[in-house]
Amino acid sequence: TTQLLNYTTHLADNTLILAQRSSAWCGHGPILEQDIAITNISLDILGQARNFYQYAAQLINQSTNQPINCSTIQPATEDALAYHRDSREFKNCLLVEQENGDWGKTILRLFLFSSYQYLLYEKLQHSNDGQLAAIAAKALKEVAYHVRWSSEWVIRLGDGTGESHQRMVNAIDELWPYIDELFINAGYEEALLEDNIAVDVSALKEKWFEKILPVFNEATLQAPQNMFAKTGGKQGIHSEQLGYILAEMQFMQRAYPNSTW
Amino acid sequence: TTQLLNYTTHLADNTLILAQRSSAWCGHGPILEQDIAITNISLDILGQARNFYQYAAQLINQSTNQPINCSTIQPATEDALAYHRDSREFKNCLLVEQENGDWGKTILRLFLFSSYQYLLYEKLQHSNDGQLAAIAAKALKEVAYHVRWSSEWVIRLGDGTGESHQRMVNAIDELWPYIDELFINAGYEEALLEDNIAVDVSALKEKWFEKILPVFNEATLQAPQNMFAKTGGKQGIHSEQLGYILAEMQFMQRAYPNSTW
């Protein structure tokens, strides 16, 4: 159950950090309609995070030992998990914590990640863990839309102007090192494969390329070859960015502990 | 003594926030020698902040009631005051919390503020409060150097290239609304005037202009006329910036309360 908790937290952290990043566009988007769209997507992703955290909290409260360090808050809640862990305890992939950069980089990150998420949830909805399966099944429809919306933008920007094409090339260059990590099973994933609880992410890589490449192709963009992979996020070893994200996100809960909001 | 505490905290907050802002240049300066210089200055200012906070903590610990809300930390310490108050309790002038902007804006903010500080400490060293007088006397030499260094840079940039001149003009435009606040006595200053504890800042304005204008003149820069003044910082009503500064600065103390570092 520690592994299940770690896995659920990993899924939750992925979505929370991506939602936190994406929602920074709200009120600052390049086009009003797209400001609304990215905010809507951020909301979807935040909703997924909440579902995963609620389940993780349930797992903690049901278990006798407390494997996650949020000792000040009893019983565990979605907020205790989101707001009272430090960066070394966060298990999100490095990809989602990367800076928003320009609209192109944000779009690309969403495209790369939601394409992965789609394949992941597609499998996870058949997990032997009923709760994870239910969350994934519900999220799958949302993610399908995120893939569609972001792929349209990747195409539009890749095949738009010279400038937009170059910006997409740069974005790919910046984000590509974080792709491999998505497809490397962490210990907690390995441990849950046999019982068909976790999804074997290493098996998703080929399919992911099959989803990505046609879009890149239409966008006149290319996937880099053999870029060095950066990993560690799933084990809590993040980039220096995450600490700043958390300092800002967690301020209220840290500054005013034991309060109801 | 509440007023004395408020006043001391105001002096402390001014210096802490300015040090926090200025020190962000460390490792990112335009010239290695100047990177060292601005860091040195940040260190001086941080040192002043510590002196003021230590005195404020002493005032709290000596008094029977606790007028500043840092209830979790007993006894009061410099760190309790710096790290466990939220933005509405900070009493720094708005000027010091303004974004660094480019090197010109940072330099200008330092020039405007340390010129004020020089006049302030010059008087404060004769305060009837022995501690404040001692801190001011010690700091005065440092501030004299900050004024000299920053005024040289104002001249260099104002009378440098067309670009640098324009950047200084922009910086003046951005910072000027925050000047008036320096010279408006807050309630806690008013209350301490009679006993010759606080300095009457309203009496410093003319002298300040006498310090500033020759430098502006040499820098081929002009002081704006009648710009609308922004105030509130001394009463704890800040710009939206301060909350972010504090979230970052206070993270460790908030996340790991009751720890020794």
Add this chain to the structure above:
Amino acid sequence: MQSHQFENRFQQKIDAETKIEPKDWMPDAYRKTLIRQISQHAHSEIVGMLPEGNWISRAPSLKRKAILLAKVQDEAGHGLYLYSACETLGIAREETINDLHSGKAKYSSIFNYPTLTWADIGAIGWLVDGAAILNQVMLCRTSYGPYARAMVRICKEESFHQRQGFDILLTLSNGTEAQKTMCQDAINRWWWPSLMMFGPKDSESTNSDQSMKWKIKRKTNDELRQQFVDMCAEQVKVLNMVLPDKDLQWNAARQHYDFGGIDWNEFWNVVKGNGPCNKERLAARRKAHDDGAWVREAAAAYAAKRANKQEIKAA
């Protein structure tokens, strides 16, 4: 038909409560007034995203974060309805937005105040949205059809927002001492600016009479303001907080609350651009627009390429 005949007919329609539609004849001044008012309203929705957006990243719980995100998104939606309503009067969205960025067009001054604590998000919901709703409920019956219909949609969401804002404050008011202090402090800072949202006193409002006659407005600034004070003076009791006005008291004769004088000096200063955040708000909007230029250009270029391809296919 002569001009004054058109004018008579138009006024008859208004008087008969028939909505004016985009293709109907309307006096130039009516059109101009509407463009000014609707675009100002649209800009207010868009600029209004900023002070609240300031707390999205720091919302104190995931639930509140989700609610706040949804709310700010709704405001973008309202902006969209209103820009569309404006376009029915023959002014393109791009042009309207340029007027905002150039400083030519105004937006509600309330959004030039900073959001300093989480309680401000509650206070904006309760007071600012509350004040807006009174205005907007009236505008649901405004004489220009597209504007009225946009308002009906907006009103539904706004009253939801107001309840959410009140709920934030209610939670704070039942919370720790620090939360209660935060709550009262936010009410103190937002109360007077909220009263200013209804605009100058009737005696000094230049556009009011004509707007009333055209039924663009149906209540005067002072009527709406009184309604707002009466409402808040009761609601604040539920919060166990007070409104920062020592002159506030029930007047049995008037059957209304009396309230203190507004600092019109502050009001005009903020309108003139000297509020705490005027520069920041406009700068943020301009930056979003400028940073997005390459995106809009790319989208246009791509659309043109596609249209071109389809033409070739069709040929």
Add this chain to the structure above:
Amino acid sequence: MQSHQFENRFQQKIDAETKIEPKDWMPDAYRKTLIRQISQHAHSEIVGMLPEGNWISRAPSLKRKAILLAKVQDEAGHGLYLYSACETLGIAREETINDLHSGKAKYSSIFNYPTLTWADIGAIGWLVDGAAILNQVMLCRTSYGPYARAMVRICKEESFHQRQGFDILLTLSNGTEAQKTMCQDAINRWWWPSLMMFGPKDSESTNSDQSMKWKIKRKTNDELRQQFVDMCAEQVKVLNMVLPDKDLQWNAARQHYDFGGIDWNEFWNVVKGNGPCNKERLAARRKAHDDGAWVREAAAAYAAKRANKQEIKAA
């Protein structure tokens, strides 16, 4: 005098422990080796400001903030000494820095690891500065005069830094459970990269022999590394922490600690630019340089104007 005579004389001086000075004849390869090594060392000081600078704004106490600021400032000072030493070899600082920004010049790979917690600041002080000191102590007696003299100044400050770093860890190790965990975690992450700081094994180090002969270096990589392990293996006991090496154990026969194998694969990857933060570090340095261009231009323009005025005065 023929070239090999110069060479002989030069080597005699070296052997006699006479310092080589800027105006002395020296072999091209000696000069090049020194330029490479000193500039690499200077760059390491400057790039090394970044991982530690990452915690200035978040230092957990005012005292620690002051100490950290002073420390990072010292590193800038060291960079300055070293760029000056480099200039005595006939290469301008600007050129040296350009080589860093273009990726041509290297810097110590250790600074491509991220500082993830406050404990990392302690670990850098203890381990990274500790490793650097062993190297630098040796370099105080290096054969090139300006380099040796710069090192003497640097060494004094570095050992101070190391003590401060150790003190951070000691405080953590006496702290709460969370602090102890943080302390051990930082040691775990910084230990192996610190060992790599001494460079490849002697058997694979290409420049080592010549540098030893010229007394640029006086100890081999493996000698220094062993010295470091022996030192840390004792000091870590004071912290009540462990080094993350299950093969670490005292070897009575060798009178040294044995230790486990280094992941040279990781070492070369980071050297080649694929470390966790290589891109970020270079980008930060380039940005500082680019953002500062207008400042340097303005300073130069102003200096020229002044010089001009003084000439006119003098004339």
